Amino acid sequence: MAKEMRKPIILDVNHMMADILGFQYGIASEQVDAMARVAAHAQAAVEKNRGTGWLGWMDLPYNQAEIVAKIEKIAARVRKDFDTFVVLGIGGSALGPIAVQYALNHQRYNDLSAKMRGGPRFYVEDNIDPERMASLLDVIDIKRTCFNIITKSGATAETMSQYLIISDLLKKKVGDGWQKHIIATTDQEKGNLIKLAHKEGFDLFYIPSTVGGRFSELCPVGLLPAAVCGIDIKGLLEGAAAMDERCKTPNLWKNPALLEAVLQYIAMEEMDANIQVIMPYADSLKYMADWFCQLWAESLGKNVTRKGMAVNVGQTPTKALGVTDQHSQLQLYTEGPYDKVITLLKVESFREKALIPHGCEEFADVAFLGGKSLNALIDAERQGTEYALYRSGRMNQTIILPQVNAYTLGQLMYFFQMATAYMGELLDIDAFNQPGVEESKIASYAVLGNQSDKYMKKAQEMKERTESQKRYLL
């Protein structure tokens, strides 16, 4: 791999703008300027509350030296003692670890020999599908496996079910010392898992009380799995700090995350772009798109009251992969409704070069590829897509990563987190809660037959509905 580049990531929003894209399709710079004061307020509000409330993640790029040292120490032990490392977590406890691993490690990491890998195989189990659990148990040797249980509350039904299954298996297969196979990452004071960890003597990391799940990648939730897989976690934090510096100005033409929030606000609120597609042109960033989709959807999809009226806001994030999805989604993006913004991720320098040999000289449309590289081809296709979107008047923007490495990835994640926080301010919503998932949780527990009053009442309510509907089944 080339020497790691420590350069800033760049936000290119030319194709969002009316003077480039056409006045009927793009955002006028005057529309942006008109929001300068509101944007400055949003930036100030976020800055003022740095480190407090739910803005604890703004402190994570700094002052973690002690935690990082402990993570590296435990990670070194895991790398030495275990063949396999499994994260048991869901949502924010899973998406970050997956995204960072896939971005920064070998793309076929688990398929490498132990020697080439240099660390344990890595799995993130973020579902409770019984077939998936069985398939995991088929391919790991539990006696040689370390499990990282991640749940802030210790009450996440999915993760705690997995804990019950795995701890039972460990007791049976490993016996004495089974606790050494578990590392808990949870709240320092509250919840079940911290109590369990103290009782059993698990190795233990804390999720700061001011850091919510989808903003937790740069605390031990993300840092421990990354370190276990040999990733440069200090580089991630330094990248985040570099982006944080760029977000310290209230000037929206200087603060990339603030400009991003303003543009998406205008696109969504004034131009009916209720969809944002995130489309990395790099396989390594494929799961970064999933991570972004949680951040954007769960933070901004909210029911709010404005002037006494209930309003439902939120842009639906969806992901695509360049060039792959040119062959599945681009038709819709260029010819379908004008209802979306396309966010492309461009990588300037890949960590590998793949030359295309000459051949097929009898076929002009194939032969001309010979002597070029996949690097040139993927970039040409990215430009082709960008141009096709431009020509069809579709708002699009590009985030340019000089290279995919810990430093640029730290910047990218922090950029999206800041843009989300600013967007919350612009929309006048709480970007850090998720009240809309409660109903589903209560209903599930009711179905499972939990005997608390709350659930029994819900079970009755659900039953009443169920009886009335037997009709539309084909």
Next chain:
Amino acid sequence: MAKEMRKPIILDVNHMMADILGFQYGIASEQVDAMARVAAHAQAAVEKNRGTGWLGWMDLPYNQAEIVAKIEKIAARVRKDFDTFVVLGIGGSALGPIAVQYALNHQRYNDLSAKMRGGPRFYVEDNIDPERMASLLDVIDIKRTCFNIITKSGATAETMSQYLIISDLLKKKVGDGWQKHIIATTDQEKGNLIKLAHKEGFDLFYIPSTVGGRFSELCPVGLLPAAVCGIDIKGLLEGAAAMDERCKTPNLWKNPALLEAVLQYIAMEEMDANIQVIMPYADSLKYMADWFCQLWAESLGKNVTRKGMAVNVGQTPTKALGVTDQHSQLQLYTEGPYDKVITLLKVESFREKALIPHGCEEFADVAFLGGKSLNALIDAERQGTEYALYRSGRMNQTIILPQVNAYTLGQLMYFFQMATAYMGELLDIDAFNQPGVEESKIASYAVLGNQSDKYMKKAQEMKERTESQKRYLL
């Protein structure tokens, strides 16, 4: 695994309907009835053209005995002679093979021992990312690998670039007989690959000229990779045939794909649901969602002229995974804008059972999970989500698979293909072309420096644009 169940899949649209969901949120049965005649016309138009034009895929469930026999013969040879099988293809040549493999084989198939697997490791390379190509070459032994090159035209730049790289490597590493490592799947008469295959003597399968990429899973494009991985391809075809039978009636209350098309048409055209989320509650169906997203997006995202006006139609499909994405997307679905339909996939009987042991008796909210199963938990959470969507007035529907197996999967894929074809008729568009991707392709070739006139002209046009925009970079 339990004995394979050969039961019909069921479409449950109760939660789409006004009399269940509430009249301000759902579709009135009168709205559906009002479309009965139009729907019958759509069904008749599709039926009338069965097997012709681009409706060749309607013949695939039938009359493939000879092809299936040849596929099984070649597949048996591949299983015996090779350690690894790699599909080189993109779009429709990749999404189907991935979806079927993941649905019907062990979820950690490549991680199993060769003995447990019983067939070669399986990779589908549907991108041209240089890091990904390098990572593949790191983990396969090319001397023990068989490559299936799939491109109907033989002019797909991505696939033919991969062909140039791989054939060059095979010549160098394998030498004489390298051609035995390649199987070509392409058009019987037209294009480069058929000529190459004849010249080099590759094993060869045909894509019928009446079958487009995204409708090609049940021809050798999908059947060969499936057979190589030990999947029951006859079961897939029989499932498709069973669904085809159910679609032979023009009565929309009897024909599930027709009802589906009508409901989505009303949702999209009359109720602003420009998004459809497909959310399987089963890891095995995760990539079936990707396959559906291509089918729906590329077929229906179209620029059409209606009464002399250009109109842009198309519902943006996006995917989520239950229960995982309850922790990332559900907040948006229940509280965000009323702009989507959620399509849940329910599996009645998983092929594995995972019991949750008792434990954590000191924590009531964890202890109550003990003695239940992951099977019960995932189903309770699905019901919880369905109920939360219902309570918040969000249109949702459920496709019920008695079990995930070849027979139900064949039904499901054919169901979606028929719904797409009907929807094309209802929207009065051509569901089988993709003119919107041409601009991007030409622009890419222009960037790559292809010297044909067409591309040089485009390069000039692109250059003119590029020079005018240097401004909005942060």
